Amino acid sequence: MTRHTILLTGxxxxxxxxxxxxWEAVRALDxxxxxxxxxxxxxxxxxxxxxxxxLEQLMEELKPALVICVGQAGGRSQMSLERVAINVDDARIxxxxxxxxxxxxxxxxGPAAYFSTLPIKGMAKAMRAAGIxxxxxxxxGTFVCNHVFYGLMDRLAAHAPAVRGGFIHIPYIPSQAARHxxxxxxxxxxxxxxxxxxxxxxxxxxxxxxxxxxxxx
Amino acid sequence: MTRHTILLTGxxxxxxxxxxxxWEAVRALDxxxxxxxxxxxxxxxxxxxxxxxxLEQLMEELKPALVICVGQAGGRSQMSLERVAINVDDARIxxxxxxxxxxxxxxxxGPAAYFSTLPIKGMAKAMRAAGIxxxxxxxxGTFVCNHVFYGLMDRLAAHAPAVRGGFIHIPYIPSQAARHxxxxxxxxxxxxxxxxxxxxxxxxxxxxxxxxxxxxx
Amino acid sequence: MTRHTILLTGxxxxxxxxxxxxWEAVRALDxxxxxxxxxxxxxxxxxxxxxxxxLEQLMEELKPALVICVGQAGGRSQMSLERVAINVDDARIxxxxxxxxxxxxxxxxGPAAYFSTLPIKGMAKAMRAAGIxxxxxxxxGTFVCNHVFYGLMDRLAAHAPAVRGGFIHIPYIPSQAARHxxxxxxxxxxxxxxxxxxxxxxxxxxxxxxxxxxxxx
Amino acid sequence: MTRHTILLTGxxxxxxxxxxxxWEAVRALDxxxxxxxxxxxxxxxxxxxxxxxxLEQLMEELKPALVICVGQAGGRSQMSLERVAINVDDARIxxxxxxxxxxxxxxxxGPAAYFSTLPIKGMAKAMRAAGIxxxxxxxxGTFVCNHVFYGLMDRLAAHAPAVRGGFIHIPYIPSQAARHxxxxxxxxxxxxxxxxxxxxxxxxxxxxxxxxxxxxx
Numbered sequence: 001m002t003r004h005t006i007l008l009t010g011x012x013x014x015x016x017x018x019x020x021x022x023w024e025a026v027r028a029l030d031x032x033x034x035x036x037x038x039x040x041x042x043x044x045x046x047x048x049x050x051x052x053x054x055l056e057q058l059m060e061e062l063k064p065a066l067v068i069c070v071g072q073a074g075g076r077s078q079m080s081l082e083r084v085a086i087n088v089d090d091a092r093i094x095x096x097x098x099x100x101x102x103x104x105x106x107x108x109x110g111p112a113a114y115f116s117t118l119p120i121k122g123m124a125k126a127m128r129a130a131g132i133x134x135x136x137x138x139x140x141g142t143f144v145c146n147h148v149f150y151g152l153m154d155r156l157a158a159h160a161p162a163v164r165g166g167f168i169h170i171p172y173i174p175s176q177a178a179r180h181x182x183x184x185x186x187x188x189x190x191x192x193x194x195x196x197x198x199x200x201x202x203x204x205x206x207x208x209x210x211x212x213x214x215x216x217x
Numbered sequence: 218m219t220r221h222t223i224l225l226t227g228x229x230x231x232x233x234x235x236x237x238x239x240w241e242a243v244r245a246l247d248x249x250x251x252x253x254x255x256x257x258x259x260x261x262x263x264x265x266x267x268x269x270x271x272l273e274q275l276m277e278e279l280k281p282a283l284v285i286c287v288g289q290a291g292g293r294s295q296m297s298l299e300r301v302a303i304n305v306d307d308a309r310i311x312x313x314x315x316x317x318x319x320x321x322x323x324x325x326x327g328p329a330a331y332f333s334t335l336p337i338k339g340m341a342k343a344m345r346a347a348g349i350x351x352x353x354x355x356x357x358g359t360f361v362c363n364h365v366f367y368g369l370m371d372r373l374a375a376h377a378p379a380v381r382g383g384f385i386h387i388p389y390i391p392s393q394a395a396r397h398x399x400x401x402x403x404x405x406x407x408x409x410x411x412x413x414x415x416x417x418x419x420x421x422x423x424x425x426x427x428x429x430x431x432x433x434x
Numbered sequence: 435m436t437r438h439t440i441l442l443t444g445x446x447x448x449x450x451x452x453x454x455x456x457w458e459a460v461r462a463l464d465x466x467x468x469x470x471x472x473x474x475x476x477x478x479x480x481x482x483x484x485x486x487x488x489l490e491q492l493m494e495e496l497k498p499a500l501v502i503c504v505g506q507a508g509g510r511s512q513m514s515l516e517r518v519a520i521n522v523d524d525a526r527i528x529x530x531x532x533x534x535x536x537x538x539x540x541x542x543x544g545p546a547a548y549f550s551t552l553p554i555k556g557m558a559k560a561m562r563a564a565g566i567x568x569x570x571x572x573x574x575g576t577f578v579c580n581h582v583f584y585g586l587m588d589r590l591a592a593h594a595p596a597v598r599g600g601f602i603h604i605p606y607i608p609s610q611a612a613r614h615x616x617x618x619x620x621x622x623x624x625x626x627x628x629x630x631x632x633x634x635x636x637x638x639x640x641x642x643x644x645x646x647x648x649x650x651x
Numbered sequence: 652m653t654r655h656t657i658l659l660t661g662x663x664x665x666x667x668x669x670x671x672x673x674w675e676a677v678r679a680l681d682x683x684x685x686x687x688x689x690x691x692x693x694x695x696x697x698x699x700x701x702x703x704x705x706l707e708q709l710m711e712e713l714k715p716a717l718v719i720c721v722g723q724a725g726g727r728s729q730m731s732l733e734r735v736a737i738n739v740d741d742a743r744i745x746x747x748x749x750x751x752x753x754x755x756x757x758x759x760x761g762p763a764a765y766f767s768t769l770p771i772k773g774m775a776k777a778m779r780a781a782g783i784x785x786x787x788x789x790x791x792g793t794f795v796c797n798h799v800f801y802g803l804m805d806r807l808a809a810h811a812p813a814v815r816g817g818f819i820h821i822p823y824i825p826s827q828a829a830r831h832x833x834x835x836x837x838x839x840x841x842x843x844x845x846x847x848x849x850x851x852x853x854x855x856x857x858x859x860x861x862x863x864x865x866x867x868x
Contacts, residue, residue: 015867073868077294077394077401086735086764086789090865102861103772113737113764121754131392133402138737139790142865169868174407175348177294184294184401185350190391210753214741214793216666217724217820232650290651303518303547303572307648319644320555330520330547338537355520356573359648386651427536431524431576433449434507434603511728511828511835565826567836608841609782611728618728618835619784624825 003065003163006039006199007058010070011144014046014096021173022070025191032196035203037065044069046144047097048089052151059155066164066202067152068118070195071145073169074176077184079127079194080137080169081120085150086113090142106150114153118166119208123201132194133186136213140167164202168195220282220380223256223416224275227287228361231263231313238390239287242408249413252420254282261286263361264314265306269368276372283381283419284369285335287412288362290386291393294401296344296411297354297386298337302367303330307359323367331370335383336425340418349411350403353430357384381419385412437499437597440473440633441492444504445578448480448530455607456504459625466630469637471499480578481531482523486585493589500598500636501586502552504629505579507603508610511618513561513628514571514603515554519584520547524576540584548587552600553642557635566628567620570647574601598636602629654716654814657690657850658709661721662795665697665747672824673721676842683847686854688716695720697795698748699740703802710806717815717853718803719769721846722796724820725827728835730778730845731788731820732771736801737764741793757801765804769817770859774852783845784837787864791818815853819846
């Protein structure tokens with residue numbers, strides 16, 4: 001089977017925000033042709049469990065060649081290529097359905113973690129070369145973003161191990177930072193351009209670049 | 218005499234940067250008509266003393282109705298409306314001519330400080346209302362930016378007390394942050410739009426808005 | 435008249451804190467003999483106006499050889515030797531009497547600012563040499579700390595220009611940081627030791643050290 | 652077999668530091684009796700591979716009832732109870748033997764991650780209740796600390812699954828922060844007291860406390 005769709009997801013707004021930059025950025029790329037495939041941009045609910053059900057249905061339906069989920073990381077300065085998803089939900093705030101799990105496994109008996117199968121070093125390098133602030137991140141947190149990232153990798157491992165998948169966290173956009181004094185942000189145009197380069201790298205890099213991207217702690 | 222020029226200055230690059238976002242943003246507004254005046258965008262050298270000589274010459278020549286100097290504040294997340302300029306040069310790095318003064322007064326015998334005469338609270342409020350991250354800042358540092366800000370206010374106090382003047386610090390643009398891991402940035406378009414609103418507010422607000430903009434420490 | 439008292443003030447708690455580390459640190463030094471003088475530790479109310487009245491009364495009564503006021507700077511990592519006090523009250527929160535002035539001068543017609551007359555570079559250097567995190571700070575904020583600092587310098591300028599005065603901001607202590615996730619702190623013992631060195635340097639250094647301590651912005 | 656030893660390790664200095672606070676804090680507890688056991692404090696080299704060999708030898712020799720490894724996290728404000736160790740070495744700087752692996756697995760074919768088996772929520776809660784700044788952390792980085800943490804959990808999983816193990820990151824001490832302007836620190840006494848409470852909680856809490864300690868991202 002040849003797969004011709006890139007599934008790119010963003011989230012609905014949460015935590016009283018009027019918008020979610022991940023959805024704004026992602027939907028700007030709906031239909032975009034990239035390396036012989038086309039982007040299908042879809043929105044996920046910011047709800048534990050339900051977000052994964054929607055994602056799995058989309059994967060079933062679209063049979064994507066690549067899956068990248070995108071989420072808001074208010075307070076970060078750069079676009080972050082997440083390295084690892086961990087098997088735990090530990091919510092500081094309630095999700096959009098009012099659920100706030102503490103220290104619950106995402107899949108009981110599942111592995112403790114999955115690494116991204118995206119060429120994250122090469123993606124970050126290409127983004128920076130194009131003037132987009134980007135870094136590899138060692139934690140995707142323990143809220144719905146990590147939940148979706150883990151569920152994605154768990155499903156790919158079971159059903160489509162050759163299909164690359166991963167997660168990108170993005171900062172606020174300026175209109176959000178204008179209401180959160182001191183918080184960094186990036187323009188929507190910068191985010192969309194960054195995602196474009198990320199997708200292209202993820203589709204075309206045969207293997208990842210060997211380049212430092214770790215943290216001392 | 219009716220004054221029809223808004224003098225808007227940016228700096229040349231310093232500290233090994235290939236560009237200075239203050240100049241990139243400022244020159245995009247050269248000739249822009251604003252509240253019955255026109256913007257004259259000019260570049261200042263990043264050199265103690267010399268920067269002020271150029272500024273004074275420009276003020277002499279252009280007889281501006283408003284003077285706003287803009288400078289790069291690498292590491293800040295927001296556009297900062299500076300509240301106060303202090304009478305001291307204390308340079309952590311050498312300027313572009315290799316000078317690095319420590320604890321030298323900008324003008325011997327001059328007052329310890331000048332407050333901005335811009336309606337900084339109203340400007341920040343208008344910028345935020347338009348979705349631009351903006352704040353009032355209580356320190357412009359002790360490098361060439363503060364030097365120019367102090368010199369500007371000192372000269373206006375002596376020769377043109379009715380003319381408003383002040384200083385705006387701006388973050389890196391994304392291409393700079395891509396080389397400075399973890400640093401925040403704002404797109405050039407965001408900075409230009411922010412300056413446009415700032416200028417308009419500075420030209421049209423009769424008096425400043427009463428709104429908190431201080432810091433506990 | 436020979437002056438034999440060092441007036442060292444701390445503040446009462448504010449903003450719902452059970453204690454104020456400035457008062458805890460300061461009172462530990464009450465009676466401490468230093469360079470031929472003795473420390474008189476006194477508490478100031480965290481109230482605009484009233485804090486200055488108490489300070490002035492203490493200065494009248496004690497005729498101090500040196501005055502250092504100390505205040506809490508929750509969120510800072512180091513002990514900060516403040517360089518400059520500015521003539522404005524701009525309160526983000528109400529003081530302990532419920533007052534919240536916005537953009538009010540501390541003394542109408544007073545100078546825009548006063549520089550500390552302490553040898554702040556030499557004090558910071560001595561503190562660091564003893565292993566105490568210390569820096570020169572370019573802003574004391576616009577709340578009651580800056581208010582007291584400005585009022586102190588204003589009074590010294592008028593009545594006792596030969597007497598050195600200034601302000602030191604200190605971080606939370608650990609028990610406070612334990613309730614403010616992510617905030618830095620220093621042990622009370624570290625703060626007391628830092629103040630001891632600061633006082634000694636302020637009493638004995640004939641003139642300040644020439645050493646960089648500025649900020650780019 | 653009844654196990655009566657708590658193995659508590661710290662690291663030798665690295666990155667040009669004259670000391671490593673993890674070793675200074677740990678060795679202060681050597682011999683300390685805790686919940687029916689005694690602390691054996693040992694130093695690990697800051698070298699990939701070699702650190703794990705030393706650790707395994709110590710575990711073989713001491714048959715500890717509990718193993719907690721401690722490491723320096725310069726830049727953090729609080730004591731961090733690490734939640735998860737990941738199977739990757741990605742070094743931003745060379746270790747003390749000059750090695751700088753990039754994206755190498757710690758154990759080829761090992762699981763992607765291990766969760767700490769310490770009651771980290773309960774430990775953090777007890778520490779905060781005693782006035783010690785403490786938090787749960789979602790990443791131990793990708794340097795020698797994470798390497799040791801992963802190796803420890805890997806070995807415990809294989810050979811002593813009933814023995815609890817985990818990792819605690821600690822901030823600089825003040826004398827280090829005095830040379831790293833702006834960095835937070837905690838006094839050695841605070842760190843030692845924090846470790847004491849951590850050990851006691853790890854030895855006595857039957858199961859972990861249900862309390863939020865996650866991150867949104």
